[in-house]
Each structure stands twice: as structure tokens, then as C-alpha cells.
Amino acid sequence: MEYNIPKLLQKKKKNIIELWITNQLSEAGLREDLISNEEIRQQSEELVDSFVSNLNQENIEDVNSGDFDGVIEILSGISITRARQGFSPRETGAFIFGLKEALLQLLQQEIKEDKETLYQATLQINRLLDSFSIVTFETFIKGREEVILRQTDEITEISTPVIRVWDGILALPIIGTLDSARTQVVMENLLQEIVETGSSIAILDISGVPAVDSLVAQHLIKTVSATRLMGAECIISGIRPEIAQTIVHLGIDLSNIITKATLASALKFSFQSLKLEVKKVQVVKAVV
């Protein structure tokens, strides 16, 4: 008896889907919190449908055939979604390996007596599905990378807030390393805010900067110069003792810059230069 594997798989489409779904649902680590049985069914049907209807005697031997573009597109979509939803690589991989398992199970059931054909068909399906698995991993990783890139952008933004501490006084707590990209964001935000609020003093607080090397120092000096060009004064606060000693040994000259040990002392200095006074209210006790 002559077998036509693509035809066979098309005829048995329903069985493949059922086998595959059973495989997925019996998977120990099934993430019922992330995906519903309904979604699994829908994704599985779509993929099997696209795969078997595009499969023929020629392309079953050719993993690079353009006929599978549709399959790859569906598969990529599923892995990207799963990456974003927080599935692990194992969970995502189990999805496509489950399909391979189902296809091989079916071949075994259907081609029992012809071992030679079964062997050939198994090899072909293996090669095809392995190639699909690679696509799954590639897109899964791409999906995770997108998540990381987005988070990096978010961190850059949220980590450089400009705070209006007082009328005319801005404060910028800097946390983490002040690299060139961060400096650009800090400087833009600061200058923008100086214009908008008409502030005359900006305090750059570096309590959260782990190390001040010559690069960071240069960025700080640039930011101070830019602030001065806008007609405002810039104070650097939060210089911890170990940072002060390191700066001195490194040989960085910050003598042209107003520096303070703490944000509180920078604020006090700002009040003085704005001729503001913070006083304790005298409570006069009534004499009975």
C-alpha cells in the first residue's frame, strides 16, 4: 500500500488537534493562570490547519519552503505573545514539541505495518518541526528583548525626575550611573523645567550614584555649565565621604562648583541665597 503522508495528515486533522490538545492539557506545568483552555484550542486549531493544508509531497522535504510562511507567522505570533505574557522558554517550547509528539503518535497509529515508510515519514516530520521549534525560540527571545528594551527606556525616564522643592528651587535626585545617555535626559529635563518654572537654583543630588569617575564628573560639570548658561545656579549635593576622597585622588577639580554633603544643606544654602528664612514658630503660652 502506497502512503501519501500530507493527504493522510489532512484527513486526520481532527485527530491531530485532539492528540495535541490532550498533550498540552496533561502537561504538568500548564499555566492556567496565563492562558485558558479555549485559547489553547483556538491557537492549536489555527496552527494545525495552516500546517496540514499547506503540506504536500514536495515541501515535506524542504524546511525552507515558502509554503510554510503562514505557519511560521502564526507560530511567531504565538511565541511573541507568550514571551510578553511571561511564559518560560520551557513552557513555550512544550507547545511546539507537543505538536511534534502528536504528529508522530498519529503516524505510528496509521502506518503500523510499513516500518520503512514510518521511518521516512518520522524523519521528515522531525526535520520540519525542529525547524519550526527554532523559529519559536528565536521569536520568543526577540519578544523578551523587546520587553527588556522597553523597561530600559522606562527606567531612564523614571529615574530622572525633576522635583520642584520650593518656588524657584528645583531638585534632581540622580540614581545609578550617569552615562552619556542619562546625562542627555537629565540635562534636557532640567533645562526645560528651569524655563517652565523660572527657577534660579537647581540641586543635583548624587547620593544614589555609586561612583564618580572622570566620565561622570565631566557629565556633572557639563550639566552645571548648561544650567549657568540658562541664568540659574547649580548645586551638587549628596557627596558621600568616600566619593569626596576618591574625587580628590582622581584629581577632579570641582572647586568652581558649589557642592554640599547633603540635600538638606543644599536646600539651606538655596534659602539663604534667595533670602528666605525658615523659622521655628514661637508659641507664646498665655499666662493665666
Added chain:
Amino acid sequence: MTTWTMIITLSKDVMRIVADQDVVPFRNRVKECAVKIKMGLVNQTKLITAASELGRNMLKYASGGETLIEIVTRGRDNGVRLTFKDKGPGIADLSLAMKDGYSTGKSLGLGLPGAKRLVNEFDIKSEPGKGTTVVVIKWANG
């Protein structure tokens, strides 16, 4: 009387610096080693600042290179030894490069002389056209 004691390596770690993003993880690794040998906060900060300077030089002038992070011991002293090895253009005049304020990169020119002041032992070798190797040691109580 001078006592000569051998430096023994207790742990060894290789890290490559080929992009800006590599500097912070490298610095964190150096810090971990410094913490492990109970180096004080001031010396820790000096060491990671020197590490940052030398790592960035490698990036800027030699488009990257390899670092070796070692915990070493000599007699009763424990320390961190860092080796920066690149295959960049090298430095023709070392004594000039070690001068405060000398820079071919329109920078402050403090990296090399500053790093030398921040550590206990500093050794630089360079061959034009071949590359540059800098080795520094910071002792925990140095």
C-alpha cells in the same frame, strides 16, 4: 629588612568589555570581590573608580578588551588585582599619557594618573600597534 612574599591568586574571573553596557556589570563584579575580602568602603570606592577609568579607556581607545579580576593574597594581606588587556593602537609615550591633563580624546586626561593614585600597585605596558596592558592591585587595608 625587606621581606619578599609571593602573591598568590585565590580566585580568578575573566570579563570582556566591548560595549558601554559592559562597564557597570564589570564594576559590580569588582565590588563583589572587594566586599568578599572585607575591603573598607573608601578603598572599595577608590578601586571601582580606578576600574571604571581603565575599563573606559580600553573601550574608548582600543574598542574594548579583556579584564581579569582576581582575589590575591600576599602574606597577611588580601587584595583585588585587575588586569586590563587590549589589542588597540597602544600608547607611544607612556610618561606623557601618565601626566595629569594629557588627553588625545578631548577629555580631562585624569584616567591613567588618577587610577594610579587610587590603587596601591600600578603597572602599565604598551607597545604601539600591539596593545596595552594595565595591572593594578588594591589591598584591603591599603
